[in-house]
Amino acid sequence: xxxxxxxxxxxxxxxxSCDEKEEVKTVxxxxxxxxSMNYSDVFDSIEYILLKDxxxxxxxxxxxxxxxxKNIFVEDQQMDNLFIFSSKGEFIKVLESTGGGxxxxxxxxxxxxxxxxxxxxxxxxxxxxxFDQNGKFLSERRNYTTAENFLxxxxxxxxxxxxxxxxxxxxxxxxxxxxxxxxVPLKQGYSGVSLTHLNGFMESMNSGMYYIDLPLxxxxxxxxxxxxxxxxxxxxFGTYNLDPQKRLRMKExxxxxxxxxxxxxxLDSFFPIGENFVTTFxxxxxxxxxxxxxxxxxxxxxxxxxxxxxxxxxxxxxxxxSYYEKGIVLKLPSYYLSNLIEKYGINPSEKSNLQxxxxxxxxxxKEDMSVFVKLKxxxxxx
Numbered sequence: 602x603x604x605x606x607x608x609x610x611x612x613x614x615x616x617x618s619c620d621e622k623e624e625v626k627t628v629x630x631x632x633x634x635x636x637s638m639n640y641s642d643v644f645d646s647i648e649y650i651l652l653k654d655x656x657x658x659x660x661x662x663x664x665x666x667x668x669x670x671k672n673i674f675v676e677d678q679q680m681d682n683l684f685i686f687s688s689k690g691e692f693i694k695v696l697e698s699t700g701g702g703x704x705x706x707x708x709x710x711x712x713x714x715x716x717x718x719x720x721x722x723x724x725x726x727x728x729x730x731x732f733d734q735n736g737k738f739l740s741e742r743r744n745y746t747t748a749e750n751f752l753x754x755x756x757x758x759x760x761x762x763x764x765x766x767x768x769x770x771x772x773x774x775x776x777x778x779x780x781x782x783x784x785v786p787l788k789q790g791y792s793g794v795s796l797t798h799l800n801g802f803m804e805s806m807n808s809g810m811y812y813i814d815l816p817l818x819x820x821x822x823x824x825x826x827x828x829x830x831x832x833x834x835x836x837x838f839g840t841y842n843l844d845p846q847k848r849l850r851m852k853e854x855x856x857x858x859x860x861x862x863x864x865x866x867x868l869d870s871f872f873p874i875g876e877n878f879v880t881t882f883x884x885x886x887x888x889x890x891x892x893x894x895x896x897x898x899x900x901x902x903x904x905x906x907x908x909x910x911x912x913x914x915x916x917x918x919x920x921x922x923s924y925y926e927k928g929i930v931l932k933l934p935s936y937y938l939s940n941l942i943e944k945y946g947i948n949p950s951e952k953s954n955l956q957x958x959x960x961x962x963x964x965x966x967k968e969d970m971s972v973f974v975k976l977k978x979x980x981x982x983x
Contacts, residue, residue: 638904
């Protein structure tokens, strides 16, 4: 009888998604009250890292980036290879997309680094494949769910469809050995309208909760340690909100990034860092903002158009590409950085390694390579 009840519950959860009321939080932002600030108001230091890839396997199009204690993992979106660098950017190894045999992958749909393992989701071959952090093959298993991003643990698999669901009208799915459940129905008209997600699911090292922001929106979703949706956080920009239908029309006709106007189109980034959350957004295309919240979403810091008062380089705007345990990360073409240095010069500072970095890599920076800029948050924001 007990098994029959569980089976019935299992069927109901699959068919009706067992919708439970998750917590809904609204975070209001008064954009006009955010003042211009300096890097030193929020960051403790800045570090430049040049990725020195392999001559035999050059890094063509770096995309998703994950930082661990000792290594940097970089997906090459064009070549479907996964590079492993030291924390200082020295090349260690590349996991190549070599085919469809055992221990091989053909395409990187998404990857994660968790509990000492690298897991790659290959949507073409329909499998997860695992390596240790040195790139040694460990295992593989079938995966029949096609998704944009994933999170895999010993207890469950969590998927994000990014408005591109194959067999449902929801954006998230969690699976374990006994049950599967869908979360967050697609907004009307948004099916098939997507924007590739840079970071996928992000784990808070302090709470163990998982976060992901929905592209083309003001929404962030929080999942608990079992992969179940815990809360939805919506950022409200007041008069600077963009009407959802207008956003949809602008994305469809290709004008979203060209004619956004005096509004906030979406969140540019959202990261769980330390005990807090860091989010960035832009307005008018060239006005950038950074905010930090505590775990109850009380505002700790807000700054507009942050000025680099460490070493004097003026980036176009603060657009984080990734994050690490103590801050955010920018990604720059090396030749762009070289041009900035020629234009602005370098203001020597103990808070920046730019002078030493430039002296060491001056000629390499003129080539087409990648530079990561790590901005460490001040201790009071961690």
